[in-house]
Amino acid sequence: MIVKLEVNEEIYEVHVEPHETLIAVLRDKIGLTGAKRGCDVGGCGACTVLLDGRPVYSCMVFAARAEGKKVTTIEGLAKDGKLHPVQEAFIKHGAVQCGYCTPGMILSAKALLDKNLNPTEDEVREAIAGNLCRCTGYVKVVKAILAAAEMIREGRKSE
Amino acid sequence: MSEAEEYSYIGKRVPRVDAIWKVTGKAEYFGDVKLPHMLIGKILTSPYPHARIISIDTSKAERLSGVRAAVTSKDMPETALDFYLPGMKGVLFENFPLAIDKVRFIGKEVAAVAADNESIAEEALKLIDVKYEVLEAIFDPEQSMKPNAPRLYDGVENNIARTLSKTHGEVDKGFEEADYIFEDEFKTQPQYHSAMERKGCVCSWDVEGNLTMWTPTQTPHLIRWEVSTVLEISMAKVRVINPNCGGGFGAHAHIVHPYMIICAILAKKAGKPVKVEFGRGEDFAYAATAPPFIVKLKSGVRKDGKLTAREVKMIVDCGAHTLSALGQMKLGYYTACVHLYKAPNIKFDGYVVYTNNPIRTLPYRGFGNPQVAWAIESQMDIIADKLGMDPMELRLRNLFEPGEISVTGCKFDAYGLPECIKKAAETANWSEKKREGMPNRGIGMACLVHISGQVVYDSIETSSVLLIAKEDGSFDLYTDCSEIGTGIWTVCQQIAAETLGTRLEDIKVTGGDTAVGVFELGSYASRATYSVGNAVKIAATDMMQQLFEVAATMLAAKVEDLEAKDGEIYVKNAPEQKVPISEVTYYAHFKLGKVLISKGIWNMPIGPYDPSADRWPPPGMCTSYPFGCQVAEVEVDPKTGKVELLSLTAAHDVGFPINLNSVEGQIEGGLVMGCGYALTENLTTEEGRVLVTDFADYFVWRAPDIPQIKPIVVTTNDSYGPFGAKGLGEPVLVPTAPAIANAIYDAIGVRIKELPVTSEKILKALKERR
Numbered sequence: 027m028i029v030k031l032e033v034n035e036e037i038y039e040v041h042v043e044p045h046e047t048l049i050a051v052l053r054d055k056i057g058l059t060g061a062k063r064g065c066d067v068g069g070c071g072a073c074t075v076l077l078d079g080r081p082v083y084s085c086m087v088f089a090a091r092a093e094g095k096k097v098t099t100i101e102g103l104a105k106d107g108k109l110h111p112v113q114e115a116f117i118k119h120g121a122v123q124c125g126y127c128t129p130g131m132i133l134s135a136k137a138l139l140d141k142n143l144n145p146t147e148d149e150v151r152e153a154i155a156g157n158l159c160r161c162t163g164y165v166k167v168v169k170a171i172l173a174a175a176e177m178i179r180e181g182r183k184s185e
Numbered sequence: 186m187s188e189a190e191e192y193s194y195i196g197k198r199v200p201r202v203d204a205i206w207k208v209t210g211k212a213e214y215f216g217d218v219k220l221p222h223m224l225i226g227k228i229l230t231s232p233y234p235h236a237r238i239i240s241i242d243t244s245k246a247e248r249l250s251g252v253r254a255a256v257t258s259k260d261m262p263e264t265a266l267d268f269y270l271p272g273m274k275g276v277l278f279e280n281f282p283l284a285i286d287k288v289r290f291i292g293k294e295v296a297a298v299a300a301d302n303e304s305i306a307e308e309a310l311k312l313i314d315v316k317y318e319v320l321e322a323i324f325d326p327e328q329s330m331k332p333n334a335p336r337l338y339d340g341v342e343n344n345i346a347r348t349l350s351k352t353h354g355e356v357d358k359g360f361e362e363a364d365y366i367f368e369d370e371f372k373t374q375p376q377y378h379s380a381m382e383r384k385g386c387v388c389s390w391d392v393e394g395n396l397t398m399w400t401p402t403q404t405p406h407l408i409r410w411e412v413s414t415v416l417e418i419s420m421a422k423v424r425v426i427n428p429n430c431g432g433g434f435g436a437h438a439h440i441v442h443p444y445m446i447i448c449a450i451l452a453k454k455a456g457k458p459v460k461v462e463f464g465r466g467e468d469f470a471y472a473a474t475a476p477p478f479i480v481k482l483k484s485g486v487r488k489d490g491k492l493t494a495r496e497v498k499m500i501v502d503c504g505a506h507t508l509s510a511l512g513q514m515k516l517g518y519y520t521a522c523v524h525l526y527k528a529p530n531i532k533f534d535g536y537v538v539y540t541n542n543p544i545r546t547l548p549y550r551g552f553g554n555p556q557v558a559w560a561i562e563s564q565m566d567i568i569a570d571k572l573g574m575d576p577m578e579l580r581l582r583n584l585f586e587p588g589e590i591s592v593t594g595c596k597f598d599a600y601g602l603p604e605c606i607k608k609a610a611e612t613a614n615w616s617e618k619k620r621e622g623m624p625n626r627g628i629g630m631a632c633l634v635h636i637s638g639q640v641v642y643d644s645i646e647t648s649s650v651l652l653i654a655k656e657d658g659s660f661d662l663y664t665d666c667s668e669i670g671t672g673i674w675t676v677c678q679q680i681a682a683e684t685l686g687t688r689l690e691d692i693k694v695t696g697g698d699t700a701v702g703v704f705e706l707g708s709y710a711s712r713a714t715y716s717v718g719n720a721v722k723i724a725a726t727d728m729m730q731q732l733f734e735v736a737a738t739m740l741a742a743k744v745e746d747l748e749a750k751d752g753e754i755y756v757k758n759a760p761e762q763k764v765p766i767s768e769v770t771y772y773a774h775f776k777l778g779k780v781l782i783s784k785g786i787w788n789m790p791i792g793p794y795d796p797s798a799d800r801w802p803p804p805g806m807c808t809s810y811p812f813g814c815q816v817a818e819v820e821v822d823p824k825t826g827k828v829e830l831l832s833l834t835a836a837h838d839v840g841f842p843i844n845l846n847s848v849e850g851q852i853e854g855g856l857v858m859g860c861g862y863a864l865t866e867n868l869t870t871e872e873g874r875v876l877v878t879d880f881a882d883y884f885v886w887r888a889p890d891i892p893q894i895k896p897i898v899v900t901t902n903d904s905y906g907p908f909g910a911k912g913l914g915e916p917v918l919v920p921t922a923p924a925i926a927n928a929i930y931d932a933i934g935v936r937i938k939e940l941p942v943t944s945e946k947i948l949k950a951l952k953e954r955r
Contacts, residue, residue, distance in 0.1 A: 053217075058210075059217040060209070060211070061210070062214070062216070062382070062431070063383075064382070064465065065464075065465035065880060066464060066465065067465065067879050069465070069879045069880035069881055070381060070880055100208075100209065100210035101209070101210050101211075103209075104209060109208065113208040113209065116204070116208050117200050117201070117204040117205065118200060119846070120198065120200075120201070120849070120850050122201060122207045122208060123670035124380070124381065124382070124429070124430065124433075124669060125203065125206070125429055125670065126214065126380075126381040126429075126431030126432060127381050128207045128208060129208075148889070150888075151888040151891075152888075152889055155888055155889050157888075158379075158381060158885055158887065159381070159888075160379045160381055160432050160434070161670045161850070162853060163853035163855070163858075163891060164853075164887075164891055165849075165853040165891070165894055166846070166849070166850055166853065167888070168888065
C-alpha cells in the first residue's frame with residue numbers, strides 16, 4: 027500500500043507492506059539512518075523517534091500507523107543549520123561516547139523538555155529510562171539535558 | 186611536574202571531534218552502509234551442544250528464488266582462524282569459520298546463505314538439511330577435567346586446553362609464617378558486552394580481487410592481518426573500513442570473527458556485496474562474553490595483617506575454543522594476584538578447560554582482571570573481618586613501597602594507589618560511616634592495578650601515526666586507532682595541537698580505514714591514550730622541528746630560539762618577530778620544495794620476558810600502571826534481599842587527564858557496567874543453550890537505576906605516558922563488583938562468593954544463617 031508520511035516536515039509517499047515497521051521505512055526507503063536498530067523488540071531505545079511529539083520505539087510501530095502524524099527524527103532537529111539546545115548540550119557536556127544511543131536519547135530528552143522546561147533530575151532519568159546506554163553511565167547525559175533545559179529557559183527570557 | 190594550567194588544550198574539557206556527527210545522526214555505522222545490489226547473508230548454526238555432522242545438503246536452499254549463494258565448510262579456506270601476529274600463532278585451536286566435521290556448542294556456524302533480502306535468506310536457512318549424530322556433552326568445567334568426561338577433541342587429555350604454572354619464593358615456608366590461613370572459592374559469570382550496536386559486517390570484492398570489509402572493530406589492522414592470512418591474499422588487497430563502532434568493550438578487539446570470513450566468501454561466491462547483521466537475539470546467542478572463572482584462593486596472613494603467602498588455582502571455562510581465555514587468565518594473575526598487594530611467596534596453577542558451553546571468550550573490559558580481583562578483593566575483607574581490622578588499613582599494610590621492584594620485575598613509575606585509597610575514603614566519609622554502622626547499611630572498598638598496553642602475549646606493542654602539513658597551515662593526522670567511543674581521536678587532536686603550538690581546529694583527525702593509515706594495534710588493553718598518544722607526540726615534535734627549520738630561515742633566527750603558540754612561530758626573547766604557521770607551510774612547499782610530513786611510532790619500551798624466572802627487567806610487563814580505589818555504599822532489605830546502591834566513589838590514578846570529560850565519562854560508564862557485573866548481569870545458559878534473547882532477560886542498568894557517582898581523578902604524572910597519561914578504560918570496571926559485595930557484607934553480614942550477587946542469593950544466605 028502507499029502511505030503518506032510526514033517526516034521532519036517533509037511529505038514522503040512510500041510503498042510499504044502492512045507489517046513493515048517505521049524504523050525499516052525510515053532507514054531503507056526514506057534514507058534517514060539516524061534512528062538506529064539495536065534490538066527490534068522495543069528493548070533498547072536506539073530507534074526512538076517522535077510521533078506527534080511523543081517518543082516511540084520506531085521498531086514497534088507499523089509504518090502505516092504513522093500516516094497523518096508528524097514524525098520527527100534526529101535529522102529534523104537542527105533548524106537552519108543551528109543545533110537544538112539538547113544537541114549543543116550533549117556536545118558541551120561530554121554526553122556522547124560511541125554515539126549509537128545518542129539520537130534516541132536526544133529525542134527522548136527533547137520530548138521531555140517540550141512539555142516540561144523545569145524537570146528535576148529524577149524526571150530526566152525517567153524520561154530516558156527507555157534508552158539504554160552502555161558507555162556513559164548516564165551521568166553526563168542527565169547533566170546535559172538539565173543544562174539544555176536551562177539554555178532554553180534563558181533563551182526564552184532574553185527573547 | 187606538569188600542570189593543566191601550563192597547557193592550552195591538555196587537561197581541558199575539549200569537545201569531541203566526532204560529537205557533531207553523532208548528535209545529528211550523521212555518524213555512519215556499518216549497518217548504515219548500503220551498496221548497490223547488496224545481498225543479505227544469514228548463518229545457520231548448530232542446535233546441538235556436541236554432535237558429529239553426518240551430511241549437509243544445501244541444494245533445496247540454493248533452488249529457492251532469490252538465493253544467490255550457499256556455503257558450507259567445503260567453500261571455506263583451509264586455514265583456521267587464529268592470531269597471526271608474530272609470537273601469537275597457535276593461540277587458537279580448530280577454530281574454523283564453518284564447522285567441518287563436528288559441532289561443539291550450540292551456535293557454532295554450520296552453513297550460510299546470501300539472498301536478495303532477509304526473509305528469503307531466513308527461508309533458505311530452513312531448507313538446509315543437516316544430519317547430525319548427537320554426542321554426549323559436558324557443561325561443568327570441573328567435571329570436564331575428569332578422566333571419564335566426554336572429550337571435545339581427540340588428543341586433548343581431560344579437556345584441558347592450556348595450563349599455566351608460576352611460583353615465586355617459598356610458598357610452604359610462607360604459610361608456616363602465617364598466623365591465619367584463609368581458603369575460599371570464588372566464581373564469576375559470563376557477562377555480555379551489551380554494545381548497543383549489534384555485530385556484523387559488509388563485504389565487497391572488486392574485479393581485481395580486492396576485498397573491502399566494513400565492520401565495527403577495535404583493531405582494523407589486526408582484522409586485516411588475520412583476514413588476509415586466512416584468505417591467502419596480500420594485505421594490500423584487504424581494506425578494512427571501520428565506520429563508527431557502536432561500543433567495543435572487547436567484543437571487537439583483536440579477533441577475526443567467523444562471520445567475517447563467511448561474509449567474505451558469500452560475497453565472492455555470489456559476485457555481489459553481502460551484509461551480515463545480527464539480530465539482538467542472535468547477538469546474545471553468539472555468546473561473546475567475559476569467560477567465567479573459578480578462583481580457589483589460599484592466603485597466609487600474620488596477625489598484623491601482612492600477607493605471607495598466596496596459593497591460587499584458577500579454572501577458566503573457555504567453551505569449545507580457547508580464544509582469549511589463556512590471555513585473560515594470565516593477566517588476572519599478573520594484575521590482581523601479583524601486583525595489587527605484596528605477597529612475597531606465590532604459587533599459581535591455572536587451567537583453561539574445554540566444555541560444550543556456548544561461550545566465546547572474547548576480550549572483555551579488564552581482560553581477566555575483574556574476575557581475579559573479585560576473588561582477591563572479596564577475600565581481603567574476609568581477612569580483615571577475622572583480624573578485626575579496618576579493611577582499608579589491611580589494604581594499606583600490604584601495599585608496595587615506592588620504587589620497590591616486584592617478584593616479576595615490575596617497578597611502578599607513578600604509584601598512585603595510596604593516594605587513590607586516601608581520596609576515595611575521604612570523599613566517601615569512610616571512617617565515619619564505618620563507625621556509624623547503621624542497620625542494614627554498609628560500606629565497602631576495593632582496589633585495582635592494571636596495565637597500559639597488552640603484555641600477555643609475547644608479541645608486538647606498537648602504535649604509529651602520520652602527520653601531514655597542508656599548504657595553509659592546517660594538518661591531517663592519520664591514526665588507525667578505532668574511535669569506539671572513548672574519545673581517542675579528540676585526545677590525538679589535543680596532543681598534536683598542544684605539541685605543535687597550533688589551534689585545535691587546525692588538526693583534522695582521520696582514521697578507521699586501513700587503506701589510509703599506517704599500522705596500529707588498536708583500541709584495547711587500556712593502551713590507546715598511552716600508546717597512540719605517544720606516537721602523536723613524537724610525530725608532532727618532529728613536525729615542529731621541520732616547521733622551526735623553515736621559520737628560522739624566514740625570520741633569520743636560530744631554531745633553538747623559536748617557540749610556537751596559537752598558530753604562530755615567534756622568537757622567544759623577541760616575540761614581535763613572528764610568522765604564522767600557515768605562511769611557514771606555504772613557504773616550505775612552494776618556495777623551498779619541502780613536503781612537510783612526519784611520522785610517529787611508539788614501541789612500548791620494555792625488556793624481554795624471561796619465562797624461567799617469570800620476570801621482566803624493570804619497569805616490567807609494561808611501563809605505566811594505572812591504579813584505583815572504589816568505595817560503594819549500600820542498603821540491603823533483609824526481608825527481600827534487595828540491594829539499594831546508594832553511592833559509588835571512584836578514585837583513579839590516570840597519570841594525567843588529557844581530556845577531563847572523557848576521563849570522567851570512562852569512570853562513570855565503567856562503574857555502571859560494574860554495577861551490572863556485581864548485581865544483575867548474567868548470560869544464563871541451560872544445557873549449553875543461551876536463555877537470554879533480549880534486554881528483558883538481561884538486566885543492563887538504566888538511567889533511573891544508577892546511584893550517586895563521584896569520580897575522582899588522581900594525577901601522578903607517569904614518566905612514560907604522553908603528558909604523563911596512562912590507561913583508564915579497563916581499570917574502571919575492575920573493583921566495582923567486590924566493592925559492592927564488601928558493602929553488602931558490611932550491611933548484613935552475608936558473604937556471597939559467586940557473581941552476580943542477586944537478591945535470591947542474599948536471601949538464601951540470610952535464611953541459612955538463621
